[in-house]
Each structure stands twice: as structure tokens, then as C-alpha cells.
Amino acid sequence: MERVRRGDVRALARAISVVEDGAEGAAELLAACRASGRSALRIGVTGPPGAGKSTLVDQMVRQFRAQGKTVGVVAVDPSSPYSGGALLGDRIRMAGFAGDEGVYIRSMATRGASGGLAAAAADVCAVMEAAGREVVIVETAGAGQAEVEIARLADVTVVVLAPGMGDEVQSLKAGMMEIADVFAVNKADCEGAERVEVEVRAMQGLGEGWVAPVVRTVATTGEGVAELVRAVERLAAQGAEGRRAREVRGALRFGSLQQRFGEEGARLDHIGIGVRSIAAARGFYEALGLRVSAEETVEHEQVRTAMLPLGETRLELLEATAEDSAIGRFVTKHGEGLHHIAIRVSDVDKAFARLRGDGTRLASDCVRTGAGGHRYFFVHPESAGGVLVEIVGEAARG
Ligand code: CO
Numbered sequence: 001m002e003r004v005r006r007g008d009v010r011a012l013a014r015a016i017s018v019v020e021d022g023a024e025g026a027a028e029l030l031a032a033c034r035a036s037g038r039s040a041l042r043i044g045v046t047g048p049p050g051a052g053k054s055t056l057v058d059q060m061v062r063q064f065r066a067q068g069k070t071v072g073v074v075a076v077d078p079s080s081p082y083s084g085g086a087l088l089g090d091r092i093r094m095a096g097f098a099g100d101e102g103v104y105i106r107s108m109a110t111r112g113a114s115g116g117l118a119a120a121a122a123d124v125c126a127v128m129e130a131a132g133r134e135v136v137i138v139e140t141a142g143a144g145q146a147e148v149e150i151a152r153l154a155d156v157t158v159v160v161l162a163p164g165m166g167d168e169v170q171s172l173k174a175g176m177m178e179i180a181d182v183f184a185v186n187k188a189d190c191e192g193a194e195r196v197e198v199e200v201r202a203m204q205g206l207g208e209g210w211v212a213p214v215v216r217t218v219a220t221t222g223e224g225v226a227e228l229v230r231a232v233e234r235l236a237a238q239g240a241e242g243r244r245a246r247e248v249r250g251a252l253r254f255g256s257l258q259q260r261f262g263e264e265g266a267r268l269d270h271i272g273i274g275v276r277s278i279a280a281a282r283g284f285y286e287a288l289g290l291r292v293s294a295e296e297t298v299e300h301e302q303v304r305t306a307m308l309p310l311g312e313t314r315l316e317l318l319e320a321t322a323e324d325s326a327i328g329r330f331v332t333k334h335g336e337g338l339h340h341i342a343i344r345v346s347d348v349d350k351a352f353a354r355l356r357g358d359g360t361r362l363a364s365d366c367v368r369t370g371a372g373g374h375r376y377f378f379v380h381p382e383s384a385g386g387v388l389v390e391i392v393g394e395a396a397r398g
Helices: 009-021 026-034 053-066 088-094 114-130 145-151 174-179 193-204 225-236 239-260 278-287 326-334 348-357
Strands: 041-046 071-077 103-109 135-140 156-161 182-185 214-216 267-275 294-298 303-310 313-320 337-345 375-379 389-393
Touching (some): 009 103, 009 114, 026 114, 041 053, 041 145, 041 225, 053 071, 053 135, 053 225, 071 114, 088 103, 103 114, 114 135, 114 145, 135 145, 145 174, 156 174, 156 225, 174 239, 182 193, 193 214, 267 326, 267 389, 278 303, 278 313, 313 326, 326 337, 337 348
Parallel strands (some): 041 156, 071 135, 156 182, 182 214, 267 313, 337 389
Antiparallel strands (some): 267 337, 294 303, 303 313, 375 389
8 A cells, every 4th residue: 555655556457456356355445545635636538339439538548648647547438348458568569658657557347247347447436546646537338327327427428420420419328428528529530520510519409508529639630639638637627516517407408318218218309391392491491590511423323312319309390302203203293291200219120010010101111221311100190180290210220
């Protein structure tokens, strides 16, 4: 304990192993760490797989080292069977921290229940704090409930998103949106980053009051990372009171959403509007403050689409690329207008089977795969109060 308190890195590593393994003297050691009276700025970094969290964390570490602060990183990967220092040598070397005792990176793998993992991560944080680490970053891989729990250990939580992670920000777990104090839109040099940012802002725009800042970063070059660190420090300066206020805000904004649109609940995904020309139609919606987040042509449906996020849903403008297409025939027959509403369900195949089984008139003979890999089918207006209804499943994530 004496050596831990002096900041001896080898003693720190040993102490963490003792506490993690529950070895002899672990409880005593942990109690002494908790009684050390030292605390660090705790930063949680979480987000879906593939967002570039580790590289971003390494860049944040570099920023804090430039400020002269010592840093501990707890990398939690519930999917990894490994823990300890074994896999981290490469990362430390690649990030250029070899030989810098001011950086200590530790990995943890899942052991038992998610609550157990969160508790174990809290213990490791306490040991790092006792060893005088000024900043402790808890990085979690994945996007499940365990990650959300672990993120709650932090004073400030950064949720990292990136373009190309899946279909939409909207399909992210509400729990993850709820815990974000800062959003980092990483890979900001890649196509689609602006769309991610627009969607995050649209989702947050549902309620009133404080909203989490959105910072664009490019972890591979370090661009935007100084700004991200400043945003984190500003929030940390608000202390426990600020944190509580943010939690209440998050619960109100996203907790209530989760109740309404929880795992099993269906929700409005988008509203499809058939138009003669997207170029002519979008101006009105843009004047209302909506922005086009994505435009694409779906060849097999001979349609061009523009998506405009609107609160928790989107408008989809549809313009035919051929007269003899579904939208082309619709506009010819009825003129421009509401074409369909799309309802998102958790299991599109189950919905298809159930509706077909109970005699609902469907306008699709099977579940099809559309743009961005999302799966859908249509219900005929005859069975849906005169409105064409598209049923879409949760997007395949990867
Ligand atoms: Co649609």
C-alpha cells in the first residue's frame, strides 16, 4: 500500500491483480485504497463496436499527458476472455506510451454477471486513484447494459459514434443515449459523419433544457480531441450537482422514450411522401429547420429518396426515377401526397408471419431487404384504415 501510494507502477499493477483475483488481503487493500482520500477525474468512454473508441481514448490520454497529468485506463471488454496486461503491450507500444510511467492501461474481461463487472471496474478505479492517477478513463467495448452500468462510474461520460456503424443513431439503445454527457462523432472525415451529427442533435431536440455537446473527432489524426477534452473538463467542473442535473435530464429525455418505444414496442420510423421532385419539395421542409441527412437512389424500386430527421422520426421524400414504378404510378394517379407510414418493430419476421396468419392483406409477398440492409414489408391500405403501412425491422448492426 505504501508503494501504491507513492505511485509505483509495478505496485499498482500488483494491487489491481490482488483486488481483481480476490486474493488474500484483497479486501484490506481495497479498503485502504478507498480510504486514501484521493480521487481522479473519471471519464467513461462507451459506444457501439467499430466507433474507434480505443484510438480516441489513446488520443485523450495524449492530451492529458501534455497537461502533465498522470492517467490510468481501464479497458473493459465483456466479449474478451482475457484480462490483465497480456494484450495491452501492443496497444501501449502502438500509441507511443512505452516507457511513460504516467500512462497505465489495464484490461478487464467479463467475469460473471454484468453487475459484477461494473463492481470490479469500480474497484480498479479506486486502486488507480489511491495510486495518485489524476485522470482515470474507463473504456467499454460493446453497447449493452453492462457498458451502461460501467459508464455510470464516471464523472463525465463520452458516447462515441461514427458513420457506417449501422443504419441509424435512432436505433441505438436509449440507455446509451441517456448516459451521454458528451457525444463524440468520430471518423468525422468519413462520409456520413454529418448525418450522424444531425441525427444526434435531432434526437436530443425532443425535450427542453440542457443538451449534451456534440464534438467531431478524427481519432487517427487527433483532430478535435483537444476540443473533446475541453468539453469533458467543462462538465467535470460542474461537479456532482451538475452531474445529477444531467442524469435527470437524460432520464427525462430518453428514459421516457425507452418506456414508450422499448424493446417490444412498435414505433413510428418514418413517413413517406411521394413527390414529383425532391429538389422542389425539400425547400419547404428546410425552411422549417429540417435538414436532409441522406439521399440515395434505390435502383430496384426505381425511386430516389431523401431522409429528413424530425424529432424521433423522419420524413422520407420519394421521387420516381421511372414513370412505371410504384411511386411514379402513385403520383400519376393521386398527385403528390402521403404515400406510406413506416412502423418499426423489434422482429419483422414475426410480424410478417403473424399478420399473414390472421388474414391481414399484405402488399408484399415476403420480407424484403432495402437500402442500408433494413428489412421491410408493406401492408395493403385495405387492412390499415386506408393508409399504406410499411413495417420495418431493427437494422442489422455490425
Ligand atoms: Co419508406
